[in-house]
Amino acid sequence: MKIAVCVKYVPDATGDRHFEDDKTVDRVGVDGLLSELDEYAVEQALQIKEKAESADDVEVTAICVGPEAAVDAVRKALQMGADQGVHVVDDAIAGSDAIATSLVLAKVIEKDAYDLVMCGMASTDGSMSVVPAMLAERLSLPQLTLASKVETQGDQVRIQRDGDVATEVVGGTMPLVISVTDQSGEARYPSFKGIMAAKKKPLETLSLSDLGVDAGDVGLSVAWTEVEETTARPPREAGEIVKDEEGSGAKALADFLAAKKFI
Amino acid sequence: MSQILVVVDHAEGAVKKPTYEMLTLAARVGEPSAVFIGPKDKGSEVAEAVKKYGAGTVYVVDDAELKGYLVAPKAEALQQIIEQVSPGAVLIASSAEGKEIAGRLAIKTGSGLITDAVDLEADGDTPVTTQSVFAGSYTVKAKVTRGTPIITVKPNSATPQEAEGAGTVEEVSVTVSDAAKGAQIVASQPRKATGRPELTEAAIVVSGGRGTGGKFEPVEDLADALGAAVGASRAAVDSGWKPHSYQIGQTGKTVSPQLYIAAGISGAIQHRAGMQTSKTIVAVNKDEEAPIFELVDFGVVGDLHTVLPAVTEEVKQRKG
Numbered sequence: 273m274k275i276a277v278c279v280k281y282v283p284d285a286t287g288d289r290h291f292e293d294d295k296t297v298d299r300v301g302v303d304g305l306l307s308e309l310d311e312y313a314v315e316q317a318l319q320i321k322e323k324a325e326s327a328d329d330v331e332v333t334a335i336c337v338g339p340e341a342a343v344d345a346v347r348k349a350l351q352m353g354a355d356q357g358v359h360v361v362d363d364a365i366a367g368s369d370a371i372a373t374s375l376v377l378a379k380v381i382e383k384d385a386y387d388l389v390m391c392g393m394a395s396t397d398g399s400m401s402v403v404p405a406m407l408a409e410r411l412s413l414p415q416l417t418l419a420s421k422v423e424t425q426g427d428q429v430r431i432q433r434d435g436d437v438a439t440e441v442v443g444g445t446m447p448l449v450i451s452v453t454d455q456s457g458e459a460r461y462p463s464f465k466g467i468m469a470a471k472k473k474p475l476e477t478l479s480l481s482d483l484g485v486d487a488g489d490v491g492l493s494v495a496w497t498e499v500e501e502t503t504a505r506p507p508r509e510a511g512e513i514v515k516d517e518e519g520s521g522a523k524a525l526a527d528f529l530a531a532k533k534f535i
Numbered sequence: 536m537s538q539i540l541v542v543v544d545h546a547e548g549a550v551k552k553p554t555y556e557m558l559t560l561a562a563r564v565g566e567p568s569a570v571f572i573g574p575k576d577k578g579s580e581v582a583e584a585v586k587k588y589g590a591g592t593v594y595v596v597d598d599a600e601l602k603g604y605l606v607a608p609k610a611e612a613l614q615q616i617i618e619q620v621s622p623g624a625v626l627i628a629s630s631a632e633g634k635e636i637a638g639r640l641a642i643k644t645g646s647g648l649i650t651d652a653v654d655l656e657a658d659g660d661t662p663v664t665t666q667s668v669f670a671g672s673y674t675v676k677a678k679v680t681r682g683t684p685i686i687t688v689k690p691n692s693a694t695p696q697e698a699e700g701a702g703t704v705e706e707v708s709v710t711v712s713d714a715a716k717g718a719q720i721v722a723s724q725p726r727k728a729t730g731r732p733e734l735t736e737a738a739i740v741v742s743g744g745r746g747t748g749g750k751f752e753p754v755e756d757l758a759d760a761l762g763a764a765v766g767a768s769r770a771a772v773d774s775g776w777k778p779h780s781y782q783i784g785q786t787g788k789t790v791s792p793q794l795y796i797a798a799g800i801s802g803a804i805q806h807r808a809g810m811q812t813s814k815t816i817v818a819v820n821k822d823e824e825a826p827i828f829e830l831v832d833f834g835v836v837g838d839l840h841t842v843l844p845a846v847t848e849e850v851k852q853r854k855g
């Protein structure tokens with residue numbers, strides 16, 4: 273079985289994030305890392321591999337579309353235990369939206385016969401949560417998305433999806449696209465052995481022309497949406513903070529709520 | 536003026552508030568129409584409801600053939616309607632499912648997609664959206680430059696405005712491909728109704744975190760006294776104290792109520808991402824250094840187990 277895991281390189285969420293002059297997210301000037309939410313996808317892929325009769329029967333490929341530095345995201349996936357990596361890097365990709373990103377990812381995935389395509393639930397930066405659905409559409413595959421549990425048996429997959437009104441079990445037959453939530457189970461840390469082993473794992477770097485993607489179909493200038501303006505939200509004004517002493521806090525809070533007409 | 540299609544957000548035919556909000560936004564850009572994908576016999580009831588908010592045509596798609604599957608058939612149905620009516624834009628509620636439908640639809644129709652809009656205005660007949668990004672620290676205005684603008688809209692993005700529409704029902708039959716039936720819902724366990732307002736739609740939200748120590752009664756009692764919804768941090772959800780549907784933050788729900796009360800929540804960036812745009816923010820936390828206090832309009836440094844019940848009493852008394 274072949275599993276593709278889509279991993280994104282994102283600016284560190286705990287750092288200061290901002291826009292560049294061309295209104296794209298600054299991905300160069302800030303520290304980046306493998307999107308934490310994609311670690312869950314790597315984890316689930318590795319668990320499928322470990323549960324297989326022979327781990328050698330399952331091959332996990334981490335795929336990342338992003339700038340030079342984004343290769344770190346692939347490396348991290350290899351350190352966690354993925355077998356090989358693909359990094360698509362091309363100047364023309366800069367500024368791509370989800371539509372273009374899904375196009376490039378789909379081209380990579382089409383190069384090989386993957387049984388499963390696994391994604392995180394959202395990028396921690398863009399957070400559109402649409403790339404998995406777009407990939408499924410482009411690849412004409414069913415989507416079992418937002419899984420809090422993943423089970424495979426032969427070519428059958430069942431996931432649990434915790435929706436707003438119901439918890440559903442959704443089933444399908446491989447090949448298909450899966451996305452997993454952060455409820456699917458803690459992702460492992462790379463072990464020292466894993467870190468050493470990763471150095472020897474195959475890591476392929478591809479450009480758009482390797483994939484047969486026209487540079488005119490990706491990037492900022494062909495985005496199907498256009499950002500008109502970005503505005504930093506004014507910082508919230510410091511509020512009033514009181515220490516509770518023998519019930520004074522509750523009373524002060526009730527006064528505040530009353531003054532604001534909430535009661 | 537072209538039609539702006541609003542995909543009705545509903546539970547088994549009971550129309551939800553975001554539908555009316557979207558119709559109100561749609562009217563700014565074009566002629567609002569509704570698309571109801573649901574049980575056919577509920578069609579006229581839905582039409583009655585949405586015409587009060589200006590819906591001209593109500594396209595009814597019977598979901599008997601669609602509902603056993605995830606997302607894909609609905610995207611196919613919408614694609615067929617778009618081909619028939621060539622709308623000026625399509626508005627879909629920004630739920631997990633709504634965004635996935637929108638994602639597929641964008642690819643199918645070769646259209647640009649904007650997710651999580653919190654406002655919509657018209658530039659001529661082009662919709663311009665406002666989004667709130669990076670945990671609410673930036674607002675972004677954007678428009679779609681290709682195809683039929685497909686826009687997912689967050690709850691509470693507009694105050695629903697009543698307007699008389701024709702509400703003409705038009706039944707649409709759609710064909711669903713076998714490929715779209717690949718993800719089959721094999722079991723469904725409906726969530727129990729809490730009797731409280733829905734989290735994303737509520738005017739007031741009271742949330743509890745790890746600081747509750749698993750004892751959520753003080754949070755729930757205050758919520759009930761205020762007529763509020765109950766939320767939780769991921770730490771509270773991970774501890775199994777509340778189901779994931781209560782979680783607020785990056786990997787949970789985004790809420791933007793008039794009043795947000797965080798109790799025993801430290802205010803991690805991922806939590807902020809889900810509540811930072813609330814109009815008024817209140818926190819009760821025993822640690823005066825907790826980052827949540829950087830956001831608050833009013834904060835109480837104290838033990839939630841004593842402060843919350845006392846506030847609840849005060850609220851009950853003052854409400855009479």
Ligand SMILES: Cc1cc2nc3c(=O)[nH]c(=O)nc-3n(C[C@H](O)[C@H](O)[C@H](O)COP(=O)(O)OP(=O)(O)OC[C@H]3O[C@@H](n4cnc5c(N)ncnc54)[C@H](O)[C@@H]3O)c2cc1C
Binds near residue numbers: 309769786802820
């Ligand atoms: C990829 C990713 C996604 C995430 N998504 C989310 C998300 O969607 N939502 C979310 O909430 N978190 C999310 N997190 C987790 C987030 O980083 C924090 O770990 C989490 O929000 C902490 O929850 P908490 O504030 O309840 O707990 P803590 O950080 O442990 O804070 C508990 C607070 O309670 C206070 N306290 C303790 N006892 C009392 C008492 N008796 N009275 C009053 N105060 C008391 C303490 O002083 C402390 O400030 C995510 C993390 C990652 C990495």
Ligand SMILES: Nc1ncnc2c1ncn2[C@@H]1O[C@H](COP(=O)(O)O)[C@@H](O)[C@H]1O
Binds near residue numbers: 390393
């Ligand atoms: N540039 C990228 N490279 C690899 N995978 C990606 C990329 N962008 C998005 N993904 C995958 O798609 C998921 C959802 O992303 P998004 O729709 O951007 O929120 C992520 O969790 C990743 O698994």
